[in-house]
Amino acid sequence: MITMDDIIRDGHPTLRKTAEEVIMPPSEEDKQILNSLLDYVINSQNNEVAEKYGLRPGIGLAAPQINVSKRMIAVHVTGDRDELYSYALFNPRIISHSVEKAYLKSGEGCLSVDESFPGYVPRYARVTVKGFNADGEEVKIRLKGLPAICFQHEIDHLNGIMFYDHIDKVNPFKPLDGAIEIE
Numbered sequence: 001m002i003t004m005d006d007i008i009r010d011g012h013p014t015l016r017k018t019a020e021e022v023i024m025p026p027s028e029e030d031k032q033i034l035n036s037l038l039d040y041v042i043n044s045q046n047n048e049v050a051e052k053y054g055l056r057p058g059i060g061l062a063a064p065q066i067n068v069s070k071r072m073i074a075v076h077v078t079g080d081r082d083e084l085y086s087y088a089l090f091n092p093r094i095i096s097h098s099v100e101k102a103y104l105k106s107g108e109g110c111l112s113v114d115e116s117f118p119g120y121v122p123r124y125a126r127v128t129v130k131g132f133n134a135d136g137e138e139v140k141i142r143l144k145g146l147p148a149i150c151f152q153h154e155i156d157h158l159n160g161i162m163f164y165d166h167i168d169k170v171n172p173f174k175p176l177d178g179a180i181e182i183e
């Protein structure tokens with residue numbers, strides 16, 4: 001199972017690389033890696049397991065964070081109206097997005113970043129994502145709210161982008177006109 005010892009930290013070159021496409025249909029090894037990412041996210045949200053293994057809670061995880069430079073992400077997060085978004089995807093890509101932006105009022109963190117970088121991280125308010133599930137089937141997902149923010153954070157990891165790259169350096173809390181503030 002993935003623990004914090006497997007999660008590489010800011011400064012490790014892999015976090016700044018563009019991850020490689022995964023060949024479909026996925027190999028058994030790639031399936032195992034994909035499932036281990038989702039297992040981490042689910043385990044990290046289980047207080048007993050997280051306590052026992054010292055897992056920092058996360059709502060998403062990308063393969064580059066465990067030093068695997070391949071296009072794989074896992075997300076396990078509850079949206080508004082309490083629907084659960086639980087996905088482990090190969091080769092996820094944003095195929096369309098809103099003009100409207102959104103951001104987390106509390107800013108963002110990252111399991112690969114130990115220090116805090118306060119500030120608003122502007123993202124698209126709504127995205128449509130396509131990818132392949134563990135069985136190699138194509139899936140298409142429409143997202144808004146926290147799930148949309150999470151998927152964008154994870155897909156950024158596949159392109160060597162860290163959340164703080166998006167924060168305004170002059171005024172980190174510059175009001176983002178017209179953007180939706182997500183609590």
Ligand SMILES: O=CN(O)C[C@@H](CC1CCCC1)C(=O)N1NCCC[C@H]1C(=O)Nc1ccccn1
Nearest residue numbers: 057058059060061062108109110111112150153
């Ligand atoms: O690449 C993946 N990561 O780095 C794990 C990150 C991914 C999220 C950061 C912002 C959007 C996606 C993660 O989950 N966190 N970052 C470190 C602090 C804890 C945790 C977090 O933000 N939790 C959370 C946020 C909102 C509501 C509930 N829980």
Ligand code: NI
Nearest residue numbers: 109110111112
């Ligand atoms: Ni992250």
